[in-house]
Amino acid sequence: MCIQLQFLLPFPFFIIWVDKGVVKRGGFNKICSLSPQLQEFVGEPEMARTEVVKRIWAYIREKDLQDPKNRRNIRCDESLHSLFRVNSINMFQMNKVLSKHIWPLSREDEPVKQKKKGEESDHSVSEGDVNNVAQEEEEVEEEEEEEEEKVSKQKESKKRRAAKVDKEVKKRGGGGFTKLCSLSPELQKFMGVPELARTEVVKKLWSYIRENNLQDPNNKREIICDESLRALFDVDSINMFQMNKALSKHILPLNGEAPDNASRKDKQSEQEHEEGSL
């Protein structure tokens, strides 16, 4: 396939293999020399960076070395400890430390990063590196905390915006959804008021469901009906979407007009059901 492509494609495409599953020859897939520790780990003296990462992750999964609380953190067993010199390492830090073990083939005695920056003279992973990693991990943790704070603030502001919108809608006297409706005797008993907007009914219903822990733990869309809900829906359990449908039977127009289309449909189906049973 590659050979055919070489004939068909102009020069720049020589080095790019199009087929899936075929290793490309880009900078990442360049074969590099590995440090003695890494050689011992992967069992080969030379390997592409991407392949090294793949092997390490396969090992991590095989030995179940990911921290269950934060799966980006890798718990180092003996083999990994000999590589990284720490008890645990962040998955991103791992790549950084790994670079000290991957050297260009042309100058085997020089780590990739050092060749580039010329910062250090010692090729092995020093204690200084370990300290740097630990310090960087602390910084990462702080950043993560800041990020969490940001997210929670965003959520709060979102809630506030939603509340503001809600208030404005109420101020306006309610549109189609916030229009007050008359409730059936069963729903009146449940809500404690004779009239309520559909959205409010749904809201109160859900707060009741949560309060009484009535969601099926296996499928939280499924509501387990207690006595009060059974009086409303006449079933032992109901899907949260079906609940809305069933609810419409209990929500009637305020002026005492005939029930809506859906209710009419329900009545029709009830009629059909009765006729069928006859």
Place this chain on the structure above:
DNA sequence: CAGCAATGTCTAGAACTGGC
């Protein structure tokens, strides 16, 4: 489309590397 809910899927972005 507004509101209400839970869940699933998808996507982007996060770190890091060197060559082109």
Place this chain on the structure above:
DNA sequence: GCCAGTTCTAGACATTGCTG
């Protein structure tokens, strides 16, 4: 700036039902 490789997470979005 893109390419490969890794995992996790947040956010967006669709779904489903109802009505004006």
